[in-house]
Amino acid sequence: MRMEQKHCDATETLKKAGLTKTDQRVAVLDALIYADCPLKAGDILQRASRQIKINRVTVYRILSLLCDHKIVREMSFEHGISHYEMACVHNPVHPHxxxxxxxxxTCLPPLTLSQAWDWLSQPSDFSVxxxxxxxxGLCADCRNNENSNSVASEGFIKTSGGKV
Amino acid sequence: MRMEQKHCDATETLKKAGLTKTDQRVAVLDALIYADCPLKAGDILQRASRQIKINRVTVYRILSLLCDHKIVREMSFEHGISHYEMACVHNPVHPHxxxxxxxxxTCLPPLTLSQAWDWLSQPSDFSVxxxxxxxxGLCADCRNNENSNSVASEGFIKTSGGKV
DNA sequence: ATATGAATGCAACAAATTTGCAATCCATAT
DNA sequence: ATATGGATTGCAAATTTGTTGCATTCATAT
Structure with missing residues (x-):
């Protein structure tokens, strides 16, 4: 019986997605896998650079690739900066x-809608x-016209006539 | 008896906030008041320019001012670009x-948590x-150290020991 | 009408991200 | 093991978004 891992393995993640393994991709993934909060591209460059030689542009390209493959989630708060976090089984969708x-x-605990109600009644360290x-996701128009150049078209939730 | 207005009036909004009325501020506000979805700074510049002469920098400064006064909400989706929408009585907080x-x-209907549960069970035109x-908001550390330079410190919700 | 502080325009800067192209690397078939 | 070809990376430069400093113009209270 195998032990449950707390973190993903970069190499395995790439392999599972059918992506070429490179030192740069492993370093970027490692930065994200062992981060305790979403990172900016600059943070990732800095951390990956401790491990290998990597260019700023490469970081952006790898992040874009990983997002397309839904290995990584991108999010944006104020001030026009993107942040990235792992989208693996160890890091389910959660509020920030x-x-x-x-x-x-700060990553907040993942909650179902009903749990959220309880959580919102608890004391908090934050001034919200x-x-x-x-x-x-995709709007109705874009879902219909999604013939060409659609890289990330695998695994999303169809909702027309169904559930959101 | 006065008719209920569907939209805010730019001049009145500025007056109520104690802000100087200028052509540029009115034009920026008009762009936001009559928009049907959140706008980028560039969109606002473009729309305001149809009305008056206005500089790109001025748009940013006015938006910053309006956000500080909670007349306008700023939000950021992917790719690190800010979008802005009115934060008035005609446009309560809602999902996007x-x-x-x-x-x-696309602006989605404003929902309470319990309404959201129902809404999420309905068919939808979107692939989410x-x-x-x-x-x-402010983390615990920043709330404590909030002595100096705190412009937008009016009207936020204190939550330590209370509700979020 | 005039003075004064606030608001704007302009130019330059700064940071984040993207693009084009040449050089290098990785995976596969030999 | 090695050659090969397509994928990946590095570098330079461009683009986009947002910011800063300072001179000029404007709004408003006298």
Whole structure:
């Protein structure tokens, strides 16, 4: 019987997705796998650079690739900067707290809708000024015209006539 | 008896906030007041320019001012671009749908948590691939150190020991 | 009408991200 | 093991978004 892992393995992740293994991709994945909060591209460059030689542009390209393959989630808070986090089984979708003063991002526990109700009644260390709920996907038009150049068209939830 | 207005009036909004009325501010507000979805700074510049002469920098400065005064809400979806919408009585906080293909943003109906549960069971025109929940405010550290330079410190919800 | 502080325009800067192309690397078939 | 070809990376430069400093213009209270 195999032990359950706490983190994904970069090499295995690439293999499972049918992606070529390169030192740069492993380093970027490692940075994300062992991060305790979403990272900016610059953070990832910095951490990956401790491991190997890697260019800023390569970081962006790898992140874009990983997002297309739904290995990584991209999110954006204020001030026009993207943050990235693993989208693996060890890191299910969850809310984030963004401090508008120091910019620190805190991952909040993943909650079902009914759990959220309870959670919202609990004391908190944060002053919440605003809550943003974003649904991301394809609009009706784009879903219909999705003939060409659609890289990330695998595994999304069809909802027309069904559930969201 | 006065008719209920469907939209805010730009001049009145500025007056109520104690802000100087200028052609540029009115034009920026008009763009936002009559928009049917959140706008990028570039969109606002374009629309305001149809009305008056206005500089790109001025748009950013006015948006920043309006956000500080909680007249306007700022939000950010993918790719690190800010979008802005009115934060007035005619436009209560609500979720947004972001199409990752065409970038169009659709405002969704404002919902309480219990309404959301029902809403999520309804058919939809969107393929929702991901849901982002962002809580924005001040972390514990920053709330304590909030002595100096705190412009937007009016009217936020204190939650330590209380409700989020 | 005039003075004064606030608001705007302009130019330049800064940061994040993207693009084009040449050089290098990886995976596979020999 | 090695050659090969397509994929991946590095580098430079461009693009986009947003910011800063300073001179000029504007709004408003006298």
């Amino acid at each position: 707290f963004y401090c508008r003063r120091c910019g620190r991002i 000024e605003r809550i943003n709920v974003q649904l991301i | 749908f972001y199409c990752r293909r065409c970038g169009r943003i 691939e991901r849901i982002n929940v962002q809580l924005i």
